[in-house]
Amino acid sequence: MDYSNLRRQAASMKKSLFDQGYLDEQFCQVEDLQDEASPNFAEEVVTLFFKDSAKLISNVEQALEKYPKDFNRWDAYMQQLKGSCSSIGASRMKSECMSFRDYCGQGNVEGCMRSFQKVKREHGALRQKLEAYFQLLRQAGQLVLLELPPGPGCKN
Amino acid sequence: MEVTAAAGACCRGRGDHHAGEEERSSAKVVVPVGSDGAEVEPCVIAVDDSSVDRALVTALLRRSKYRVTAVDSGKRALEILGSEPNVSMIITDYWMPEMTGYDLLKKVKESSKLKQIPVVIMSSENVPTRITRCLEEGAEDFLLKPVRPSDISRITTRMLLH
Numbered sequence: 001m002d003y004s005n006l007r008r009q010a011a012s013m014k015k016s017l018f019d020q021g022y023l024d025e026q027f028c029q030v031e032d033l034q035d036e037a038s039p040n041f042a043e044e045v046v047t048l049f050f051k052d053s054a055k056l057i058s059n060v061e062q063a064l065e066k067y068p069k070d071f072n073r074w075d076a077y078m079q080q081l082k083g084s085c086s087s088i089g090a091s092r093m094k095s096e097c098m099s100f101r102d103y104c105g106q107g108n109v110e111g112c113m114r115s116f117q118k119v120k121r122e123h124g125a126l127r128q129k130l131e132a133y134f135q136l137l138r139q140a141g142q143l144v145l146l147e148l149p150p151g152p153g154c155k156n
Numbered sequence: 157m158e159v160t161a162a163a164g165a166c167c168r169g170r171g172d173h174h175a176g177e178e179e180r181s182s183a184k185v186v187v188p189v190g191s192d193g194a195e196v197e198p199c200v201i202a203v204d205d206s207s208v209d210r211a212l213v214t215a216l217l218r219r220s221k222y223r224v225t226a227v228d229s230g231k232r233a234l235e236i237l238g239s240e241p242n243v244s245m246i247i248t249d250y251w252m253p254e255m256t257g258y259d260l261l262k263k264v265k266e267s268s269k270l271k272q273i274p275v276v277i278m279s280s281e282n283v284p285t286r287i288t289r290c291l292e293e294g295a296e297d298f299l300l301k302p303v304r305p306s307d308i309s310r311i312t313t314r315m316l317l318h
Contacts, residue, residue: 026302033215041215048207079251080206083280087208087302
């Protein structure tokens with residue numbers, strides 16, 4: 001197994017996630033919390049994020065359907081999702097959450113509906129990309145977790 | 157990954173050394189003893205309904221060598237506080253269902269048994285009136301999420317002087 005090649009691919013993939021704005025510096029903070037005692041901490045936190053965020057998105061979806069024009073309720077649910085996005089550095093998703101909240105503030109139903117679709121799209125895209133990233137890390141084995149220097153987008 | 161604890165049990169931090177051990181050499185700290193006579197290590201209770209944020213704040217605190225119990229509600233935190241003998245700090249999210257971090261802060265400060273425990277509030281929103289309200293109610297500090305290692309350093313340094 002060519003671990004060095006896999007490491008390069010992982011580094012390149014991570015750089016791409018930062019360059020395309022999917023992730024921000026907070027993701028580096030999460031990865032920095034990994035150590036020998038918790039070598040898979042970042043993946044575990046990301047797994048928790050997607051478990052929670054799926055539920056929160058479902059809450060928003062139900063609220064949009066069951067509570068028409070209840071912008072306060074919609075906003076409250078989206079605030080939780082935005083918070084979670086912030087915590088793991090899910091930058092593009094966080095931006096769409098903020099956009100939704102802005103539309104709530106304006107009382108703009110159509111805007112809310114449109115931005116909610118974007119939130120869901122970004123959620124799906126991020127999930128796919130992070131799954132691929134962690135899959136690659138797993139393929140490269142522990143060598144990647146211990147030796148891979150902070151990638152572009154993460155400060156030393 | 158999920159950190160939960162039965163009442164009276166706190167999870168050990170990483171490493172052999174805890175902040176409590178280091179504190180004893182530089183500040184006089186009275187460490188309670190359990191029923192078996194063994195010293196009870198100080199424990200931080202982390203309260204957040206978000207599993208992501210619980211995991212993050214727990215990891216940050218453990219990196220600072222604290223023993224941490226993470227719970228998902230103020231109600232659960234009060235249960236732990238009723239049985240855990242040596243809580244050195246509570247760090248809680250502000251916005252939680254049923255009991256907010258502010259409600260928890262108030263209950264702690266109204267209790268003769270608990271009021272000496274420092275309480276730190278975390279929030280993802282920078283709302284000045286919220287911050288003021290918490291500080292006036294006796295919160296030790298107010299952290300904006302996502303919480304950073306420097307935030308934990310600041311509050312733990314303050315705890316050493318507490």
